[in-house]
Amino acid sequence: MSDTFLPGDPPIPLILRRSARAKRISLRISQLDGRVTLTMPKRLAQREALAFAQSKEPWIRKHLSERGEDVSVGIGTELPLGGRLLQVVQGQGRKVQLGQDEIAVPGSAERVGARLGAYLKEVARDRLAGACDDYAARLGRPYARITMRDTRSRWGSCTSDGALMFSWRLIMTPPEVLDYVAAHEVAHLAEMNHSAAFWAGVERIYGPYAAPRKWLRTEGNALHRYRF
Structure with a gap:
């Protein structure tokens, strides 16, 4: 297994995976973390697999766009909790405090998440x-x-x-x-x-x-x- 990029704006990271069981080239996009995996037969030339991925670029970008980007939780983040969307704010004291529209987290900013x-x-x-x-x-x-x-x-x-x-x-x-x-x-x-x-x-x-x-x-x- 190795990594490469599909050219474009922005470039798309690709995980290349060779499989003895694969009979054709396939693409999979994880809805959990957005990873794009390109699986190819063991003896297929890598350039052929990359050409296949290039031909599917519009499809890949569409699905990645629908998924959205990852969110690094910190001060200012809007976070779903119990079906409500709450904003993470800087808290005081020692305990996390849950309010009506926000959740206050004490401590240093880098430790909030x-x-x-x-x-x-x-x-x-x-x-x-x-x-x-x-x-x-x-x-x-x-x-x-x-x-x-x-x-x-x-x-x-x-x-x-x-x-x-x-x-x-x-x-x-x-x-x-x-x-x-x-x-x-x-x-x-x-x-x-x-x-x-x-x-x-x-x-x-x-x-x-x-x-x-x-x-x-x-x-x-x-x-x-x-x-x-």
Whole structure:
């Protein structure tokens, strides 16, 4: 695997990947971090793969434009939290303070992102633990433990021994979306699959779930643009 650039304004970084399994050239743009990966058959000349990427330049730039740029969180950043857009401001004292339209983070400016990220992880843990307690009681099945991670491929998971895992970035979603993900993973305590019985269980403990599920598919990836 190697890196190069697709010429233009601005140049586009390309990750070149050779694969013994690939039978043709393919392009993939990650909606999570904007990385453009060009995969080619093992014995194909690199210039042919780059020519293919050049021919797809309008398509690549269109998708990158739709994704938007990454956001480095600091003073002045507008950040989604609980379905609201709050502005990060300089705080006083020792604690992060959550207001109606802003979130005040104390300390040096260069530490604001890291400090706010740590705060959001704790808030997410408390909020998800409360939701899981509620849904587990409705389901009649206890869970073993909850962990928080910054996952890219999934918003939550449930293991066969009852361990629940969630992305802490769920605290940035509207409340009903966080609740839906909590109910979804708790429902796996009874059904370790996505059968009709599983979805019936989700609806029984949560209610109609089509809207929050759609929100995650259409809006969720954008939350990974925020860099703490």
